[in-house]
Amino acid sequence: MARTKKKFSDLPPLAQTAVVVAGTIEIALFAAAQIDIYRRSPEQIRGRKGLWVGLCFVNTLGPLSYFSFGRKKLQD
Template sequence: MKERAQKKVVALGGAVQFGLLAAALADIYQRPAEQIRGGKLPWTLASFANFVGPLSYFFFGRKRVSPRHQHPGRHRAG
């Protein structure tokens, strides 16, 4: 039973790691380069470091953008 629980924990960790990697890569390539500290290529490479890379990108790699400046082509009605 202990071995089965260990396999589940490893599978869950792998799924979380893959999800973080996919989210980081998607964000890197959808976000304009001006909104990323240090450039897209270094953060792409760093994202492949287990857990640390994607989390570092989300905490340190993205510049904070005010909601007003996120979508310059969109305006609120009213």
């Protein structure tokens, strides 16, 4: 019982849209996290910058964890 892979074009239009939207969000989060890490000084980041750069490559979870836990709160 061999299963054939579905092509993107075989998916229903709603599923195609969902894949494109999810991919766009993931790429945007990744880019935003990388830019934020690059622009912040090491004192404003919890842990090593290199660690967060690497963790941001882990799907959507990496950038979300950086934005949730990796940045120190700015003090007024």
